[in-house]
Amino acid sequence: MIRKIKVLFVLFSTFIFSQEDQKIIKKIFDTCMNESKSYEMLDYLSNEIGGRLSGSLNADRAVEWGFSELQNLGFDDVWLQDVMVPKWVRGPKEFALIETEPGVTFNVDVCALGGSVATPSVGIKSNVIEVKSFEELKTLGKENIDGKIVFFNRPMQANLISTFQSYGEAVNQRTNGAMEAVKYGAIGVIVRSMNLRLDDFPHTGVMSYGTLLPSKRIPAAAISTNSAEKLSDLLKINPDLKFLLRQQCKQFDDVLSSNVIAEIKGSEYPEEIILVGGHLDSWDIGDGSHDDGAGIVQSMDIINIFRKINYIPKRTIRVVFFMNEENGLRGAKKYYEIAKQKKLKHIFALESDAGGFSPRGFSFTCNDLNFSKIQNWKKFFEPYLIHSFERGGSGADISLLETNENVLAGLRPDSQRYFDYHHAENDKFDAINKRELELGTFAMATLIYLFDKYGLN
Amino acid sequence: MIRKIKVLFVLFSTFIFSQEDQKIIKKIFDTCMNESKSYEMLDYLSNEIGGRLSGSLNADRAVEWGFSELQNLGFDDVWLQDVMVPKWVRGPKEFALIETEPGVTFNVDVCALGGSVATPSVGIKSNVIEVKSFEELKTLGKENIDGKIVFFNRPMQANLISTFQSYGEAVNQRTNGAMEAVKYGAIGVIVRSMNLRLDDFPHTGVMSYGTLLPSKRIPAAAISTNSAEKLSDLLKINPDLKFLLRQQCKQFDDVLSSNVIAEIKGSEYPEEIILVGGHLDSWDIGDGSHDDGAGIVQSMDIINIFRKINYIPKRTIRVVFFMNEENGLRGAKKYYEIAKQKKLKHIFALESDAGGFSPRGFSFTCNDLNFSKIQNWKKFFEPYLIHSFERGGSGADISLLETNENVLAGLRPDSQRYFDYHHAENDKFDAINKRELELGTFAMATLIYLFDKYGLN
Numbered sequence: 001m002i003r004k005i006k007v008l009f010v011l012f013s014t015f016i017f018s019q020e021d022q023k024i025i026k027k028i029f030d031t032c033m034n035e036s037k038s039y040e041m042l043d044y045l046s047n048e049i050g051g052r053l054s055g056s057l058n059a060d061r062a063v064e065w066g067f068s069e070l071q072n073l074g075f076d077d078v079w080l081q082d083v084m085v086p087k088w089v090r091g092p093k094e095f096a097l098i099e100t101e102p103g104v105t106f107n108v109d110v111c112a113l114g115g116s117v118a119t120p121s122v123g124i125k126s127n128v129i130e131v132k133s134f135e136e137l138k139t140l141g142k143e144n145i146d147g148k149i150v151f152f153n154r155p156m157q158a159n160l161i162s163t164f165q166s167y168g169e170a171v172n173q174r175t176n177g178a179m180e181a182v183k184y185g186a187i188g189v190i191v192r193s194m195n196l197r198l199d200d201f202p203h204t205g206v207m208s209y210g211t212l213l214p215s216k217r218i219p220a221a222a223i224s225t226n227s228a229e230k231l232s233d234l235l236k237i238n239p240d241l242k243f244l245l246r247q248q249c250k251q252f253d254d255v256l257s258s259n260v261i262a263e264i265k266g267s268e269y270p271e272e273i274i275l276v277g278g279h280l281d282s283w284d285i286g287d288g289s290h291d292d293g294a295g296i297v298q299s300m301d302i303i304n305i306f307r308k309i310n311y312i313p314k315r316t317i318r319v320v321f322f323m324n325e326e327n328g329l330r331g332a333k334k335y336y337e338i339a340k341q342k343k344l345k346h347i348f349a350l351e352s353d354a355g356g357f358s359p360r361g362f363s364f365t366c367n368d369l370n371f372s373k374i375q376n377w378k379k380f381f382e383p384y385l386i387h388s389f390e391r392g393g394s395g396a397d398i399s400l401l402e403t404n405e406n407v408l409a410g411l412r413p414d415s416q417r418y419f420d421y422h423h424a425e426n427d428k429f430d431a432i433n434k435r436e437l438e439l440g441t442f443a444m445a446t447l448i449y450l451f452d453k454y455g456l457n
Numbered sequence: 458m459i460r461k462i463k464v465l466f467v468l469f470s471t472f473i474f475s476q477e478d479q480k481i482i483k484k485i486f487d488t489c490m491n492e493s494k495s496y497e498m499l500d501y502l503s504n505e506i507g508g509r510l511s512g513s514l515n516a517d518r519a520v521e522w523g524f525s526e527l528q529n530l531g532f533d534d535v536w537l538q539d540v541m542v543p544k545w546v547r548g549p550k551e552f553a554l555i556e557t558e559p560g561v562t563f564n565v566d567v568c569a570l571g572g573s574v575a576t577p578s579v580g581i582k583s584n585v586i587e588v589k590s591f592e593e594l595k596t597l598g599k600e601n602i603d604g605k606i607v608f609f610n611r612p613m614q615a616n617l618i619s620t621f622q623s624y625g626e627a628v629n630q631r632t633n634g635a636m637e638a639v640k641y642g643a644i645g646v647i648v649r650s651m652n653l654r655l656d657d658f659p660h661t662g663v664m665s666y667g668t669l670l671p672s673k674r675i676p677a678a679a680i681s682t683n684s685a686e687k688l689s690d691l692l693k694i695n696p697d698l699k700f701l702l703r704q705q706c707k708q709f710d711d712v713l714s715s716n717v718i719a720e721i722k723g724s725e726y727p728e729e730i731i732l733v734g735g736h737l738d739s740w741d742i743g744d745g746s747h748d749d750g751a752g753i754v755q756s757m758d759i760i761n762i763f764r765k766i767n768y769i770p771k772r773t774i775r776v777v778f779f780m781n782e783e784n785g786l787r788g789a790k791k792y793y794e795i796a797k798q799k800k801l802k803h804i805f806a807l808e809s810d811a812g813g814f815s816p817r818g819f820s821f822t823c824n825d826l827n828f829s830k831i832q833n834w835k836k837f838f839e840p841y842l843i844h845s846f847e848r849g850g851s852g853a854d855i856s857l858l859e860t861n862e863n864v865l866a867g868l869r870p871d872s873q874r875y876f877d878y879h880h881a882e883n884d885k886f887d888a889i890n891k892r893e894l895e896l897g898t899f900a901m902a903t904l905i906y907l908f909d910k911y912g913l914n
Contacts, residue, residue: 161486358815360842414842417892433877435874439873
């Protein structure tokens with residue numbers, strides 16, 4: 001009988017807790033949709049600062065802005081964490097054309113890949129060999145590649161529901177294309193943009209030369225999907241066409257930059273840190289509204305929302321704007337290094353770095369016990385059409401923080417449009433929908449609230 | 458023992474069926490994402506035909522185009538179903554301004570509501586009274602309203618996850634505002650656009666005078682949300698400001714138009730009809746890409762997809778392009794009337810009329826037994842991030858077809874951006890994302906496939 005009463009009591013208190021949570025989550029929702037600052041803050045970051053590649057003046061301005069916004073939001077403490085970052089500068093707009101016969105040319109849309117070397121100032125001009133994979137390079141061998149420009153033209157796969165998966169399966173062309181092609185004597189590489197749409201925007205992004213000596217490095221550029229289709233078509237007609245590429249990008253010495261960190265001390269468990277963040281740097285073309293301005297403003301807006309509903313966190317909430325996610329991850333590494341030194345205990349870390357689109361769920365890195373706990377929270381999200389709680393991956397900036405006990409998570413917005421804008425000139429504020437952005441803030445604030453209230457198992 | 462074997466057999470065959478369904482659904486997905494015609498067809502309808510209000514030349518062209526596209530897709534039979542439709546013509550672009558004092562004016566963005574009468578050719582100019590509801594009209598009474606222009610300014614509510622719900626709670630201002638305001642002597646109404654975003658687009662849409670005599674009718678216009686905010690702000694400063702509205706729209710006699718219908722006879726149960734459709738008419742501003750060009754091309758593309766995967770429907774699949782959903786629903790009524798005369802048996806009808814955005818699920822009108830059957834199909838959709846199977850509502854064009862036995866459904870895409878474009882000049886092809894559109898086609902084709910294969914209970 002006592003056992004029965006106990007069971008009933010537990011069921012009843014679970015019910016009461018659950019009802020209270022529903023109410024608070026509804027408050028978070030109402031506040032996000034009516035009083036969020038996400039959109040307004042992103043307007044400033046995107047339109048008044050703009051693209052902010054690591055080591056640039058704009059990156060410095062973004063650090064200053066982030067610091068001052070976090071101060072205005074009334075955190076207990078806001079500070080900068082020094083970190084050395086690479087500085088790569090694009091230089092004047094790149095130029096490329098296809099010459100099908102002397103005097104007959106077609107301009108194409110290209111941009112240098114991040115980290116690439118320049119061409120000679122007159123450009124490189126040569127024959128083109130189109131390939132879909134590194135295996136194909138090997139099959140073709142030096143005899144077919146030497147002295148040519150290699151054109152990597154494997155499209156992102158359309159028939160995958162997650163465009164991030166399509167990206168993952170195509171992006172080695174961009175990251176490793178140059179160092180693979182150079183083995184066979186290529187003098188340059190052009191890579192089909194990581195974009196599922198046919199349009200005129202070349203998409204930049206990081207590439208690597210691995211251990212290749214500076215003298216051996218060849219220029220690498222992205223070409224828009226429309227231009228890639230055109231080049232491929234023209235190659236079918238005339239395999240001997242010439243391609244001219246001119247770019248004047250340059251790698252400088254590393255420079256000093258910063259992560260921006262702010263925290264509110266937990267009222268009950270100050271030693272338990274809940275981290276939420278995104279990356280403050282972006283590529284230099286476009287203004288980085290989706291990648292990752294959205295994640296930055298959503299992360300700090302959570303504190304604005306908590307204040308408005310008078311929610312006092314029991315655990316320490318830390319907002320981190322990581323520097324240099326795009327081409328080095330130096331901010332993330334520095335943050336981890338210091339956290340390890342200080343033996344900080346991150347019980348939960350959440351990153352938003354997949355665009356400011358309608359949130360569909362989260363993906364988690366955690367143990368089974370924590371995952372089953374999290375799955376019990378799905379019911380709080382489903383009324384807001386957030387259904388997808390999957391395992392596997394969180395975010396590049398936080399992944400180093402993984403332990404056997406803690407939970408890492410990434411916000412997973414609808415991914416269908418993400419690669420229309422990713423690393424391209426059109427990743428601009430007008431590609432942001434206010435409601436979608438705010439719904440992301442809501443999803444994140446709700447998950448932070450639940451972790452703050454219930455902690456880990 | 459035999460019972461056990463039977464149970465095992467049923468479980469096993471369910472498993473086998475389920476695996477087969479998964480495979481076919483994967484094929485539908487791959488085909489939709491790689492070989493869909495939805496985007497290309499919508500490009501033509503939007504960019505070569507454009508806005509197609511009932512009774513317009515463009516609506517005739519859309520009927521011709523629809524007929525010929527359906528023929529090209531290889532249906533067994535394609536025909537037109539005559540229907541008389543209203544013909545309302547907007548005339549030259551509307552004009553409105555706020556005059557805060559003689560000579561000090563601010564232009565504002567307005568458009569006539571569909572069905573409205575014109576103003577006199579010089580316009581109407583009067584004081585403005587701002588209200589949020591019909592109750593407020595009543596409270597203010599004739600003494601405060603007589604001779605004035607009533608400004609309905611209740612915004613769509615932001616803190617609802619379904620923007621269609623926000624729309625439902627605000628739209629009576631547009632549909633009934635004029636007939637309510639005229640009771641108190643108003644000489645015109647301007648209505649805040651049904652738009653959750655602050656921008657410069659006025660959103661049209663149908664309005665009604667009810668039983669009001671033609672001589673008593675007052676002009677009704679929509680005002681953009683930005684202009685509504687401006688007007689409201691200026692009214693606070695100067696309640697005596699004047700508003701000038703000029704519009705030259707006109708209602709003509711009804712004209713002949715058509716529904717466009719195509720079908721493939723079922724190989725096993727030809728008498729059981731599965732209907733899929735949308736509405737072919739649109740408003741005259743914008744090109745009706747989301748409303749409802751998307752639904753039109755998705756509906757017919759299903760047959761293209763079925764052919765490509767060599768799926769032979771067991772039941773009769775009927776594609777219907779309804780005419781005049783926007784301002785009369787005459788096509789839907791005519792279709793129902795003929796279907797009733799012919800005693801046609803529609804076991805399932807699906808409408809897509811909520812935009813070409815990422816599909817989130819469906820809403821169903823059906824009995825409990827059918828709903829529990831449908832819920833068993835959720836597992837087929839979830840791998841494609843389609844999670845929401847709710848009851849309540851299908852689509853305006855098909856709702857008359859409801860019986861106690863059949864199932865009606867509406868595709869439910871993500872609704873966050875829908876009212877950014879709805880009935881406005883920016884509902885254009887460039888607001889369509891190809892993948893999102895195709896995912897809608899996939900969701901619809903999959904549901905049609907399941908109903909075709911398994912029928913009703």
